[in-house]
Amino acid sequence: MDPVRNPYAPGAGQRPPELAGRDRELAQFEVVLERIARGRPERSLVLTGLRGVGKTVLLNALRSQAITRLWGTGKIEARPDQSIRRPVSAALHMALRELAGRHRDPDRVDSVLGVLKAFALREPENPVGPARRSTKPGPRWQPGIDVPAALGRADTGDLEIDLVELFVDAASVATDLNVGIALFIDEMQDVPPADVSALCAACHELSQTGAPLIVVGAGLPHLPSVLSASKSYSERLFHYLRIDRLDRAAADRALIAPADREDVDFTAEALDALYAVSGGYPYFVQAYGKVTWDAAPTSPITKEDVTVAAPAADAELAVGFFGSRYERATPAERDYMRAMAGLGDGPVPTAEVADALGRKPSSLSPARDSLLKKGLVYSAERGLVAFTVPHFGQFLRAQHT
Numbered sequence: 001m002d003p004v005r006n007p008y009a010p011g012a013g014q015r016p017p018e019l020a021g022r023d024r025e026l027a028q029f030e031v032v033l034e035r036i037a038r039g040r041p042e043r044s045l046v047l048t049g050l051r052g053v054g055k056t057v058l059l060n061a062l063r064s065q066a067i068t069r070l071w072g073t074g075k076i077e078a079r080p081d082q083s084i085r086r087p088v089s090a091a092l093h094m095a096l097r098e099l100a101g102r103h104r105d106p107d108r109v110d111s112v113l114g115v116l117k118a119f120a121l122r123e124p125e126n127p128v129g130p131a132r133r134s135t136k137p138g139p140r141w142q143p144g145i146d147v148p149a150a151l152g153r154a155d156t157g158d159l160e161i162d163l164v165e166l167f168v169d170a171a172s173v174a175t176d177l178n179v180g181i182a183l184f185i186d187e188m189q190d191v192p193p194a195d196v197s198a199l200c201a202a203c204h205e206l207s208q209t210g211a212p213l214i215v216v217g218a219g220l221p222h223l224p225s226v227l228s229a230s231k232s233y234s235e236r237l238f239h240y241l242r243i244d245r246l247d248r249a250a251a252d253r254a255l256i257a258p259a260d261r262e263d264v265d266f267t268a269e270a271l272d273a274l275y276a277v278s279g280g281y282p283y284f285v286q287a288y289g290k291v292t293w294d295a296a297p298t299s300p301i302t303k304e305d306v307t308v309a310a311p312a313a314d315a316e317l318a319v320g321f322f323g324s325r326y327e328r329a330t331p332a333e334r335d336y337m338r339a340m341a342g343l344g345d346g347p348v349p350t351a352e353v354a355d356a357l358g359r360k361p362s363s364l365s366p367a368r369d370s371l372l373k374k375g376l377v378y379s380a381e382r383g384l385v386a387f388t389v390p391h392f393g394q395f396l397r398a399q400h401t
Contacts, residue, residue: 001296007258008290013056016286017258021250022058025241029062029216032239033069036180036212043236044203044215046188048223049243051389052283052321055218058243059184062216066182072099072174075184078191080373084199085159088183089120092170093145095181099173108176112169114150119166122155160198164205171211180212188217189226190375200231207237220388222378245280245390254285259293265300273306277313281390283321288313322395325376336367337376340385341393347380 007017025047035042045062047055059075066073074091078084093116100109149155154165174181185191191199199215206213217223217238227234246254252271259266266274274292278284288310292301295309329337339356340348350368354361368385371377380386387393 001264001293001298003294005262006290006293007262008255008286008293010283010286010290013060015057015060016054016254016282017261018254019057019061020254020257021246021282022054022061022243025058025243026061026065028241029065032214033066033071033180036214037069037178039210039212041207041210042214043207043239045217046223046227046238046240047216047218047243048221048240050221050281050387052281053243053245053390054282055243056186057282059186059216059218063182063184066180067098069179070102070177071179072096072181073184074181075186077186078188080190080192082192083159084185084191084195085122085162086120088163088166089116091183092116092166092181093120095183096170096173099177099179099181102177103173105176109173110147111150112173113145113147115153115166115169117145117147118149118151119154119162120145121149122157122162159195160201163198163202167202167206167213168209168211171206171213174212180214183213183215185215185217187219187375189219189223191226193230196226196230200227200234200237203237204231204233220375220378221380221386225379246282246285247280248275251275251278251280251285254282255289259301263299264293267300267302269303270301270306273303273310277306277310279390284313284317284391287317287321291316318395322389322392325389325392326396326399328374329371329376330367332367333371333374333376336364336371337387337392338396340377340387341396345387345391345393347384347386349383350385351383353385 009016029045032042032045047058049055063073063075072095074093074095076084076087076091096109096113096116100106103109153169154162156162170181203215224240227238231237255271255274256266274285274288278288288306291313292306292309295312296302296305326334335357336353339353342356343352351361354364357364368377372379375388377385378388
């Protein structure tokens with residue numbers, strides 16, 4: 001069929017033509033927005049799940065909901081080697097700009113922007129990554145805020161103190177307009193530990209005062225344990241939503257609805273085959289749907305079309321989705337992952353990985369820790385590790401058979 005009309009869209013964070021299977025999360029967030037608008041207390045939100053389940057897509061969809069309600073919004077993507085001070089500054093600057101045009105008191109908005117500028121320019125007490133290592137002088141970063149930096153507010157250099165003060169002041173602008181501010185954080189598990197603590201403290205303060213500012217984070221399955229390790233009360237601070245693969249009905253809808261708009265049908269057997277190869281993971285549904293469309297000569301799309309097309313999708317995933325991650329690993333890390341794959345697709349005991357490699361568990365700690373930092377595996381619970389990418393074990397076993 002005509003590849004130009006192909007409706008399927010596999011891509012990192014790219015919204016599929018039909019956002020199927022996420023109605024519950026969208027409805028829950030609508031309630032959160034409405035409650036905050038009415039001055040009701042509400043928790044910040046955290047989405048967790050494996051790679052390829054559509055966390056970023058859903059995060060963007062939630063942001064669209066907030067924008068529709070005229071909230072101020074900003075989004076960042078966390079990095080393990082970067083403090084969140086500058087990214088949060090830029091995100092809140094965007095949120096305040098969205099609100100400023102509707103505010104009746106420009107001086108009040110400028111006052112908060114002055115606090116934001118002071119926050120942005122203050123060097124952290126304990127920098128991470130390149131900020132810690134760099135000793136070469138250079139031009140000072142500027143946040144692009146055309147008001148003088150305030151003094152004595154959000155400028156101590158202690159991120160926990162500064163973030164609380166900044167969030168409270170920014171939220172006050174939203175209060176004046178009977179709306180809220182939402183800060184969206186993707187890859188939240190990569191926020192440096194000290195910054196996680198500061199972020200939790202700020203959210204805790206907001207929850208106690210009822211200020212209309214919430215954080216909506218997305219990250220890998222171990223994100224709740226990252227937050228809990230930082231602040232014990234984080235278990236009660238956030239509302240956690242586990243984002244998983246699509247059930248059969250939702251996966252079928254993700255395929256059928258876009259095709260129907262192009263006057264194309266699937267046979268029941270084709271849908272069976274597509275669910276079998278994709279496992280219901282949204283990224284895979286789009287990937288196999290796309291190649292199957294291109295391979296099918298006419299409508300309806302049949303099981304035979306899926307059989308013909310699937311190897312092309314397998315090859316593309318092997319290079320782009322799986323292979324790119326495998327190439328990032330060192331030889332020792334690859335050995336560790338292959339041993340994991342040999343033990344199965346679910347969480348596996350680290351002791352059994354060591355037995356499979358004929359090594360002591362302690363000697364494998366560097367490889368395991370490095371894989372954790374690279375986001376290739378996560379600790380499902382104490383003594384267990386699992387892949388962050390669905391079907392990765394299957395990929396590794398296929399590579400060495």
